[in-house]
Amino acid sequence: MEAIGKLREDIQKELEDVEFIIGWEQGFDALHATPLFIRSQEDIDRLIWNPLCVHNLASYLPQLKGRKVGVLLKGCDSRSVIQLLQEGLIQREEIVIFGISCPGVVDLSKIRARMNVSQVKRVSFAEGNVTIETPQGREEFPLDEVLATKCLSCQYPTPLIYDHLAGEALSPQRPADLLYKEVEEIEKLDVKERLAHWERELNRCIRCYACRNACPLCVCQDYCAADSRNPHWLSQRAGIGEKVMWHIMHALHVAGRCTDCGECERACPMDIPIQRIRKKINKEIKALFDYEAGVNTEDTPPLYTFQMEESTIREKDW
Amino acid sequence: MSGVEGKELRVVGFLCNWCSYGGADTAGVSRFKQPTDLRIIRVPCSGRVDPLLVVKAFMSGADGVLVSGCHPRDCHYAEGNFYARRRLEVLKRFLPFMGVEPGRFEYTWVSASEGARWQKVVTNFTEQIHNLGPLHHFGEGDGSGGDR
Ligand code: SF4
Ligand code: SF4
Ligand code: SF4
Numbered sequence: 001m002e003a004i005g006k007l008r009e010d011i012q013k014e015l016e017d018v019e020f021i022i023g024w025e026q027g028f029d030a031l032h033a034t035p036l037f038i039r040s041q042e043d044i045d046r047l048i049w050n051p052l053c054v055h056n057l058a059s060y061l062p063q064l065k066g067r068k069v070g071v072l073l074k075g076c077d078s079r080s081v082i083q084l085l086q087e088g089l090i091q092r093e094e095i096v097i098f099g100i101s102c103p104g105v106v107d108l109s110k111i112r113a114r115m116n117v118s119q120v121k122r123v124s125f126a127e128g129n130v131t132i133e134t135p136q137g138r139e140e141f142p143l144d145e146v147l148a149t150k151c152l153s154c155q156y157p158t159p160l161i162y163d164h165l166a167g168e169a170l171s172p173q174r175p176a177d178l179l180y181k182e183v184e185e186i187e188k189l190d191v192k193e194r195l196a197h198w199e200r201e202l203n204r205c206i207r208c209y210a211c212r213n214a215c216p217l218c219v220c221q222d223y224c225a226a227d228s229r230n231p232h233w234l235s236q237r238a239g240i241g242e243k244v245m246w247h248i249m250h251a252l253h254v255a256g257r258c259t260d261c262g263e264c265e266r267a268c269p270m271d272i273p274i275q276r277i278r279k280k281i282n283k284e285i286k287a288l289f290d291y292e293a294g295v296n297t298e299d300t301p302p303l304y305t306f307q308m309e310e311s312t313i314r315e316k317d318w
Numbered sequence: 319m320s321g322v323e324g325k326e327l328r329v330v331g332f333l334c335n336w337c338s339y340g341g342a343d344t345a346g347v348s349r350f351k352q353p354t355d356l357r358i359i360r361v362p363c364s365g366r367v368d369p370l371l372v373v374k375a376f377m378s379g380a381d382g383v384l385v386s387g388c389h390p391r392d393c394h395y396a397e398g399n400f401y402a403r404r405r406l407e408v409l410k411r412f413l414p415f416m417g418v419e420p421g422r423f424e425y426t427w428v429s430a431s432e433g434a435r436w437q438k439v440v441t442n443f444t445e446q447i448h449n450l451g452p453l454h455h456f457g458e459g460d461g462s463g464g465d466r
Binding site for chain 2: 183186187191192193194195196197198199200201203225233239240241244245248249251252255256277280281284285288289302303306307308310313315316318
């Protein structure tokens, strides 16, 4: 409750100097939050902050370049901003950052998997539990069981960049060795089983590109290589080959830039575990270049540079 | 000669105009014996090889893909192969995760004068692909209903 009070105060102070400030408000029902564009005092009253505030609002920023705006950011979201600054895709002086220390957000598909959520009346969070009321009654369960997977290995609960900070700065409490758990599960399979895994999962892809549109680092917009007709990287065919090609394209275009925010997977209407494809590349980038995207504005993404002698790359010896 | 008697596989080679293409030419002019499975695509620089070109080659039916450029420090454009090395190494570590066997994709350096080295590279790589056999394509594995 304190954090929201502090947020409202800070927002009020800055409101005059910016076009608007992006936060979250209650969505179409009690279970959903939705992005809110704050322009007035009344809007400030609609602001909410709780584990339903899942969206990474940094995704809006590249298209707002040139305009002065404010944005609310959780720890993980702040890495997207750092990455965008590194690449010159946004300007620091154009953005007022309201950082929030974050204990975690829910994964709505984990909630949907355990109960019927078509008529949620009330949702409350207390003492590590979430309580959801529907006409059928109330369900209460530990928040940890429905937290987004990224939150279970969160290393940056406190934003790494901000002008204002709401809430006590938190130190990471989640085990870092869970970071690549899902990737390691696939690495344990033999190559044929991996192919079968991706066939099963990616076959559901409808190429709606919600994953791309939610990704804060996918900034090509209408010039996406996936839509290009010359060269024709992808056709309109519905087969698995095109779907796999699309995901490899996305993963390679964010290689060394992806901050693991999980928006791609969250936005997917087909519940496809696509973040692990991006994560695998992150893991290799970490091993090769000891690099993590979005932690330092002065860094250069590793694929934008090189060393004449690469100590970690062992080339094939014919 | 193909790696396996009577049967060729589809192997695609992206060769840098300034070094490896010349190296392959040198091997040809010197009449070094080479397998015939490789289809060469001449590119201006190994730095031009977008990793997606490699993926697209696999998706379009290649059983193996080889990228070959100038040795580090010998790049015609000074640093193209340095960028290539990083990108292609990431790709090489990534492809097996998606279900493409290690060894189906390699990158290396061959200079224009190294006809003998080219012969060795192309022979070894072709043999490596023949040992793996034809690529299991997406849509042909256990996880799909044959929907390509
Ligand atoms: S990953 Fe960390 S900062 Fe991001 S939502 Fe989860 S707990 Fe919050
Ligand atoms: S959001 Fe999901 S269904 Fe849509 S393109 Fe991405 S992976 Fe495919
Ligand atoms: S690829 Fe996914 S996890 Fe990575 S930055 Fe984009 S949305 Fe976030």
